[in-house]
Amino acid sequence: MDFSFGVEDEELRVRARAWLAGHLGADGPYAGAVGLGGPGSEHEGVAARRAWERELGRGGWIGQGWEVPAGAYGQQRLSLTGQVVWAEEYAALRAPGRVGHIGENLLAPTLIAYGSREQQDRFLPGIARGEELWCQGYSEPGAGSDLAAVRTAAVRDGADGRLRVTGQKIWTSLAREADWCFVLARTEAGSRRHRGLSFLLVRMDQPGRVEVRPIRQMSGTAEFNAVFFDGAVAAEVVGGEGNGWAVAMGLLGLERGVSTLVQQIGFAAELERVLADYADGAGYGGADPVLRDRLVRQWAELRTMRWNALRTLGSASGSDPGAPSVAKLLWGGWHRRLGELAVAVRGAAGATGPADWAPDLPYERGLDEAQRLFLFTRADTIYGGSDEIQRNIIAERVLGLPKESGR
Structure with a gap:
């Protein structure tokens, strides 16, 4: 494939460089956030980086590669080479480590591929604006690399018919900052392995229903967390009940x-x-x-x-x-x-x-x-x-x- 940079890419490079410099340069409003965050340093400048996420949203820089029409959710639509140009300029200025990348790069493309139009219209705008952050609820203490062994379960509440999630997830990055979590859970009692799983969207702000415990690492920081669900309400099922394995594998492929x-x-x-x-x-x-x-x-x-x-x-x-x-x-x-x-x-x-x-x-x-x-x-x-x-x-x-x- 042709991966050379064209005239439009170089024009984008000039525009991206100017926008980033205006915000991150010595006189920019986010100069103090330069170099903060990222793998191994997620504890740094969380409030500033969350504000930066919203700034990226206002600039239309979130969701550049989504397979939807440009501007559908307020985002720019860039080619593959354009996305790489943006990433090069972002790295060159040591822009803050992203706190919204899980929603942008994992959940959003999954909703576009497997979700309903209503789900896309509900969740993609918040991600594109940098206002709603996500974390991933896959691994469990007994189901890390062997993801099909998950035991977290979701059952229908007899009173209101909503799915309620109970179980534990672990090694969950950005769980303390996230507003939402996409959770792989077992919705069919007695099912095993790949069968009976569903891909659920769960709000994190459910006091008494969702608890996040940081996991301290050898570096002294806590990049990962353990998340405990105790009857937490699942707002949405993506791809239909029982089809969670296909959705989860599709997400990993992204x-x-x-x-x-x-x-x-x-x-x-x-x-x-x-x-x-x-x-x-x-x-x-x-x-x-x-x-x-x-x-x-x-x-x-x-x-x-x-x-x-x-x-x-x-x-x-x-x-x-x-x-x-x-x-x-x-x-x-x-x-x-x-x-x-x-x-x-x-x-x-x-x-x-x-x-x-x-x-x-x-x-x-x-x-x-x-x-x-x-x-x-x-x-x-x-x-x-x-x-x-x-x-x-x-x-x-x-x-x-x-x-x-x-x-």
């Missing part, structure tokens, strides 16, 4: 494509900062040829991931059932190795905290950006489907190998 390319732009910015530390010679510098070779390999692997993502966007490979698993294997391991390099290039300083840190201060205050990256990326090969699960999918669904004994 994580590939241009969103993968956008993710890699963020990776490239992180790699640039690691390379800058290396060039400064704060740690080993150019004296360690092995470290230098690892950095070159890291750069080359990122380029390879980019071309693989472009390949999966082509019509011939877009339906490849193994494409999302291959992408996850590639970026999970790559990002974890980048975290290792981030502290390695700084030598002894990578293992120590700042001189002014004291034991009575919060643990995370003693970590710098490279150390947070290292600690957070230890989870990259686990969350979103562990490496073992991704290899099973490739083996069984792509290569046609027999399933493991007992599965």
Whole structure:
């Protein structure tokens, strides 16, 4: 496919750069939010980033890739190359980490593909305006990588006929900030595995019915949460009762494509900062040829991931059932190795905290950006489907190998 930037893309680049600079530059209203948030740092500037989400909505920058007419929900409609241009400019200015990306990139495309027109008109405007935030209720303590083992249940209330959800979800990103959660729950009593599941939309603000407990990580912060539902009301069922597995798998398939390319732009910015530390010679510098070779390999692997993502966007490979698993294997391991390099290039300083840190201060205050990256990326090969699960999918669904004994 042709992925070169055209005249319209470069015109968009000028417009996007000017808009971002006007809001994030030294005199911009969101200058203080530059660099805040993102994976490993979701605790930073939550209020400012929520306001920033609404600012993006006012600018029409949310929902650029939705398969709906331009402006249908107040959003701009950009081509694939245009979306990448926007992401490049966004990363270049270190714009705040998004708090609305789950609603924009996962829930909204799912509603467009599987939801009713009424559901689309109810929920897409709030996402496009940056006013309603979402989280994902998939994994459970006994059903993480094996998603079909979910036990969270939803039963009809005899009094009002509404579905009420009871159960626990875990590793839920942005649950404390979210207004809504899309939940995979079992709506058919006695059903097993993929059958009897439904894709539900549940409001988080239900006192006594929804409880969020932060999960403290080794970095000292709490990127993930445990969410407990105790008879919480489900507002909507997407795709019809009992069809939740198909909707849930469709949503996971949406994580590939241009969103993968956008993710890699963020990776490239992180790699640039690691390379800058290396060039400064704060740690080993150019004296360690092995470290230098690892950095070159890291750069080359990122380029390879980019071309693989472009390949999966082509019509011939877009339906490849193994494409999302291959992408996850590639970026999970790559990002974890980048975290290792981030502290390695700084030598002894990578293992120590700042001189002014004291034991009575919060643990995370003693970590710098490279150390947070290292600690957070230890989870990259686990969350979103562990490496073992991704290899099973490739083996069984792509290569046609027999399933493991007992599965």
